[in-house]
Structures are given as structure tokens and as C-alpha cells.
Amino acid sequence: MQKIKTALLSYGMSGKVFHAPFIEFHDGFELVGSWERSKKLIQLDYPNVKSYATLDAVLQDDIDLVIVNTPVGTHFEYAKKVLLAGKHAVVEKAFTTTVAEAQELVNLAKEKGLKLSVFQNRRWDSDFKTVRQVVSDKVLGELVEAEFHFDRYNPLLSVKGHKETVNSGAGILKDLGPHLIDQALYLFGMPLAVFADIRVTREHSLVDDWIDILFYYSNFRVRLKAGFFVREANPAYVIHGKKGSFLKSRGDVQEDELKLGKKPNLSSWGKEAKGNEGLLHTEIDNKIIKEKIPTLQGNYYDFFEGVYESIVSDTKEPVTAQEGLLVMEIIEAAIQSSFHRKAIDL
Known part of the structure; x- marks a missing residue:
């Protein structure tokens, strides 16, 4: 089974509760690590993963998929950097702060041929x-x-x-x-x-x-x-x-x-x-x-299964970026x- 190397952009409640357990459980994902600005917690739960000091360190690593699970006001900036780095992305809700931001991400993912999904669990x-x-x-x-x-x-x-x-x-x-x-x-x-x-x-x-x-x-x-x-x-x-x-x-x-x-x-x-x-x-x-x-x-597993299939089989994302844009509208x-x-x- 193809492995999707995955990184989180934070390991607070959302990373620890909603993302890491399912990424670990799904055979198709490999949890590589998380960006952690101050508290270094992810290795207490997953000793073999990395704790990245910066976003650049995440994007420069051998990562296929990045989970943008940071505060809403940062979603557009970080998701854009992820896509520009050639990585697939899952962005938590709210997708962005404006329709214009959402549309730019939709266009960028399409231009780059990358998968972009919104975590509407x-x-x-x-x-x-x-x-x-x-x-x-x-x-x-x-x-x-x-x-x-x-x-x-x-x-x-x-x-x-x-x-x-x-x-x-x-x-x-x-x-x-x-x-x-x-x-x-x-x-x-x-x-x-x-x-x-x-x-x-x-x-x-x-x-x-x-x-x-x-x-x-x-x-x-x-x-x-x-x-x-x-x-x-x-x-x-x-x-x-x-x-x-x-x-x-x-x-x-x-x-x-x-x-x-x-x-x-x-x-x-x-x-x-x-x-x-x-x-x-x-x-x-x-x-x-x-x-x-x-x-x-x-079962939130089904969302991650949908993300996995969208990447390895080029199917539609379980929640598309276009659907995220409609929520912003x-x-x-x-x-x-x-x-x-x-x-x-x-």
C-alpha cells in the first residue's frame, strides 16, 4: 500500500484528538511529525516522529500531505505556502476568512494539480x-x-x-x-x-x-x-x-x-x-x-480514507475546496x- 507521508501544522487539541489518531490508524498514512512552536508534545505520544521548529522545515522535508490545523486567521497564508511547495493539503474549518481567499486556494490547487480538502468531520x-x-x-x-x-x-x-x-x-x-x-x-x-x-x-x-x-x-x-x-x-x-x-x-x-x-x-x-x-x-x-x-x-476514519483515495487514485476529495468556498459564501x-x-x- 502506498504511504502518504503526512505532517501537522500544530499539535494542540485538534492535532492530538482529531488528526493524529486517524493518521496513525490508517495503513495508508505515515505520520512524519508536527510543527510545534513552543510546547514540544507530539513525541510524548509518537516517539518516532519529528517536531519541526518552523513551517519552512516542514515544507522542505519529504512530505506528501500537510494538515493545516492552525487558527482560522492563518489558514489562507499557510495553505497557500503548502500548495506552492507542491504538497497536498487538508485545511480545517473555517476554510479561510473570506471568499476571495478560498477562491485563490481553489485556483492554486487546480493549477498545481494538488488535492485540497476541508476538514468537515x-x-x-x-x-x-x-x-x-x-x-x-x-x-x-x-x-x-x-x-x-x-x-x-x-x-x-x-x-x-x-x-x-x-x-x-x-x-x-x-x-x-x-x-x-x-x-x-x-x-x-x-x-x-x-x-x-x-x-x-x-x-x-x-x-x-x-x-x-x-x-x-x-x-x-x-x-x-x-x-x-x-x-x-x-x-x-x-x-x-x-x-x-x-x-x-x-x-x-x-x-x-x-x-x-x-x-x-x-x-x-x-x-x-x-x-x-x-x-x-x-x-x-x-x-x-x-x-x-x-x-x-x-467514524472520522472515512474522511481520511477519502483523502487517501483522492491522492493515490486521483478521485474527488471527501470534502472539496469548492464546497469549502460555498461555506465561505x-x-x-x-x-x-x-x-x-x-x-x-x-
Whole structure:
């Protein structure tokens, strides 16, 4: 099996939790090392890898793929350098800070013949995969509305300075927003227009921390919400059609298990506990049913498998840079909408 030599651009929470375990587990990748500016931690977990002192050192090494998992405001600069160095890239969300930056990266990857993917791992959450299956099965009839939540209760400011200081990558719209936006686009495609309300709700916060975004489609609406003052969470996914409804709480276990140091596998990984199934209440073949729907298995491994195949077999990336660009178009439209207090046509 061809090995894809891979490097991370940071080994904080995202590198340690979301990337390194799957790169190590997948037979097609070789984790070569990570750029570490101050704390040198990666060799505590992976003794045989390198700790790079600079980005140039990463790019000058024998590396095939670079994971750009640094603060959002650096994504464009670093991803551009990675592509110019002839390396494939995976960039975390938000892809960039502007549509113009995203378009430049899309063009550059195409020009260089390189693979460029956006790490939208929430497509492979167990809860969302189940929602997607229900929508695909068309058991709700013609859709009327959908509402996706990414709710938390956390009134305190983050200790990570880049998340709380005013900069082009800060705020909940570019943190949790890309998850919700990408999921909605993945299920329903681009809307005709966007209306958004973006607020600051935490005391002393300098960045947006509450969003309510409405997607206009020709015959239905999709609402996306996220905030830090939801002590009792709403269902993460609510979908209503003309024949029925489906409600699903956020239940994916992968992040929590990764934080505990558990290692991914292909059999039992990403399975939600019993009792957290979604509720389907609909009419099928003139019969009303109301039942719990088994939750599908989630696994971020599938994203990395998609990246591997895209490089070795020249297939489409699991999340394309063009899809990342569309998320940025929604984000820019949401900012305009909130500022002008009106819907923005796309």
C-alpha cells in the first residue's frame, strides 16, 4: 500500500484528538511529525516522529500531505505556502476568512494539480449520518422546514486568545457555524437567499457568540442556530415534512472518546449509547408510525480514507475546496445580512 507521508501544522487539541489518531490508524498514512512552536508534545505520544521548529522545515522535508490545523486567521497564508511547495493539503474549518481567499486556494490547487480538502468531520458524526439517511429515504414527505442546533452552555470566555480577540477568524460564525452550514449545504444544496442575526451575548465578549441563520429555498426553509447559553439543549436536528417529523439529539461520541485517549477502529468505534436514538413520527403506506430509529455508526476514519483515495487514485476529495468556498459564501452573506438586517440573495 502506498504511504502518504503526512505532517501537522500544530499539535494542540485538534492535532492530538482529531488528526493524529486517524493518521496513525490508517495503513495508508505515515505520520512524519508536527510543527510545534513552543510546547514540544507530539513525541510524548509518537516517539518516532519529528517536531519541526518552523513551517519552512516542514515544507522542505519529504512530505506528501500537510494538515493545516492552525487558527482560522492563518489558514489562507499557510495553505497557500503548502500548495506552492507542491504538497497536498487538508485545511480545517473555517476554510479561510473570506471568499476571495478560498477562491485563490481553489485556483492554486487546480493549477498545481494538488488535492485540497476541508476538514468537515461532522459529516461523519453518527447523529448527522442518521439524519442524512432519513432525508434520503424520503419518509417525511415533501420537506417543509429543518432546524439544526450546535448548542452549548459556556458563559466563560475561552482561554485561547485567538478565539476571543478581534481578528478575521474569531467568533462563533467561523467556529461552529461552518459545521452547521456545511451539513445544511451537504443535505439541501445552496439556498436562494440567506438571512442572519449575529449577536454578542457573553459579558466582556469581543466576538460574536450567537448566530441564527435562515436559508431560503423555493419550497422550504432551513434554520441554523448556535450559542453559549443553552443549559438545556434542544434537539440538534429537527426536520418536518408534510407527512412527518424526525428529531435527533446530538449524540456522537467520537470527540469525547478521543479526548479520553481512546483509539479508533472500524468495528465498535463511533457507536452511540442506547437510548439516544432519534424519533421518527410519520406516515408510510397510509400507516402512522412513531418509533425510535437506530443511530448509524459514525467514524472520522472515512474522511481520511477519502483523502487517501483522492491522492493515490486521483478521485474527488471527501470534502472539496469548492464546497469549502460555498461555506465561505454563506458566511459572508450572513455577515452582510446581519449588518443590513435584510435577506441577501445568492
